[in-house]
Amino acid sequence: MDVGIILPDIRRERVMHPLPASLPMSLHSAEQVRALDAQLIAAGTPGFELMQRAAHAAWRALRRRWPEAGEITVLAGRGNNAGDGYLIAALAQRAGWRVRVLAVGDPAALSGDAAQACAEARRAAVEILPWSECAPLAGVVVDALLGTGLSGAVREPYAQAIRMLNQSALPVLAVDIPSGLHADTGARLGVAVRADLTMTFIALKLGLLTGVGPELCGELQFDGLQGDAQLLADAPCEALRLDPGNLPRLAARSALAHKGQFGHLLVVGGDLGMGGAALLCADSALRAGAGMVSLATRAEHVAAALVRRPEIMCAAVASANQLLALIERADVCVVGPGLGQGAWSRSLLSGVCAFDAPQVWDADALNLLAAGQVTSPRQGVLTPHPGEAARLLGVDTAEVQADRPAAARALAQRFGLVVVLKGAGSLIAAPDGRLALCDRGHPAMAGAGLGDVLAGLVGALLAQGMTAYDAACLAVWLHARAGEMLAAQGRGLAAGDLSGAIRQLLEELCPCVK
Secondary structure: OOOOOOOOOOOOOOOOOOOOOOOOOEEEOHHHHHHHHHHHHHOOOOHHHHHHHHHHHHHHHHHHHOOOOOEEEEEEOOOHHHHHHHHHHHHHHHOOOEEEEEEOOOHHHOOHHHHHHHHHHHHOOOEEEEOOOOOOOOOEEEEEOOOOOOOOOOOOOHHHHHHHHHHOOOOEEEEOOOOOEOOOOOOEOOOOOOOOEEEEEOOEEHHHOOOOHHHHHOEEEEEOOOOOHHHHHHOOOOEEEOOOOOOOOOOOOOOOOOHHHHOEEEEEOOOOOOHHHHHHHHHHHHHOOOOEEEEEEOHHHHHHHHHHOOOOEEEEOOOHHHHHHHHHHOOEEEEOOOOOOOHHHHHHHHHHHOOOOOEEEOOHHHHHHHOOOOOOOOOEEEOOOHHHHHHHHOOOHHHHHHOHHHHHHHHHHHHOOEEEEOOOOEEEEOOOOOEEEEOOOOHHHOOOOHHHHHHHHHHHHHHOOOOHHHHHHHHHHHHHHHHHHHHOOOOOOOHHHHHHHHHHHHHHHOOOOO
C-alpha cells in the first residue's frame, strides 16, 4: 500500500550511545513523576512554563543531533505530551524549518496547557493536518503521541501511526518517552515507537532503562526543567541507577594483609561436558580478590583446571559426602555453573543447602530450586536470567519481561535473598524492598559463560566481607562495564576475557592500598 511517505534526505543510524554522565541516579515511576510535576507547579512554576522548557530542551537536542535536517514532522496525540510536540513545532517553524503536525488526536479535544500549546503553534503558522494512513512523513519525526500515563495496549489509530513511523526509516525524536513503552516496567505495550533519541524530563523513569526500554529509546538525554533541586532530591524514588558515584566500595588492604582475611570461596559445579563453566566462575573469583578459591567438580575436569589455573585448589567429588569437608573449610559457596540437573548435581546441591554461610546460586542450581528438588540457601544472592526467574516464580518468561522490577522484587521476597535479574537493565532487588538498576553493558556480551563470571565475581566480593546487596550491586556494575570496554572490539567477546578488565576496573574504583 502506498502510504505517501517521503523518502528521507538524512540517513537514520542506529548506533550504541554511552549514557551521559548527567543522568540522575534516582529512578521514578510515572506516578512519582506526576507528583513531582504537581509539586513544581504548586511551588510556583506554571504548568505551561514547564511545557515550554521541555519543548526548548527537546528542540535543542534535535538540532544538535540533526543540525542539517531542516524539516520535522510532529506526530501529536491529545495530552500534555502532544502539547510538547506543538511547542516544538512552533520553535522549528520560527527557526525557518519546514514543519508539519499530523494530529492523531483531535486538536479540538485538547485542554489546559496542551490546548494553549496548540494555539501557540497556530499563531506560528504551523501546518496542522489530521493524521491518516496517506499522511506524508518527512525530515525528523517528533513522537509526541503518548506520554508516561499509558498502561494498557496502544489502541488505534495510534497503533497504526506507530507502525507506519517504525517502517519509515526516518530519524525519530521521542518526547519524554517512546510512545507505547511502559514508563514503570520497560515493557512494550503492544506496539511502540523505536526512537533514535529520547529527551526525557523532570525525573528519570525506570522503564526507560530496563526491558525493551534501552532498545526503544536510542540515545537517552535528560533535562530537569530547572526544577527545584532539593525538591527533586527529597522525592521518593522507585530505584537507584548504579553509578561510580554511589557504588559500594571494598576497603583498602592493610600492609599486613594475608590471604586468610579475604575469604575462602568454594565453587561447586562442572558436570561432564560443562567443566568450563565452573572453571570460569572460579577464575573470576580468584581474579576479583578472593583470598583462596577451591573448585569441587567432576574428576574428569581436575587436570584441565590445574593446567589452566594452578592457583585454584581443585577437588574431584562424586557425592555430597565428599563435598562436606570442603564446605566446612569455605566462607562462601558459589553453586550452579555447569552443575547440570542429574543425580550427581542433585546430590551436591543437597549438601550445599545446609551450608550456613553466604552463597551465590546460579544456572542449574536455580533450575533445581525451581523444580522443588532443594531448599534455598539461608543467605546470599540468586542470579537468574529471565527464563530462570520465570521458572522460580511459576510463570512464563514473557510475564517476567512484562514487569522486570516486580519480578525481581517478588523473587527477593519469596526467598528472602538478594536477587540479580539479568538482562538489559539488570536489576538488583533486596528483601527489604531496595532496588538498583545497572544501565551499563553491551550486546556483544550476549554469549556463553558471562553469567558464570558474574557469579564468581559476586562470590569474591562476599568473601571479602561485603553484604549480599552491596556485593551484587558492585559486581553487576563491574561486569557490565568490563563488557562495554571489551565490546569496543566488536563481536566475539569471550567470557574468559572479562576477568582482566574487571580486575582493572576494581582497582580504579577501590584501590588495593591507600
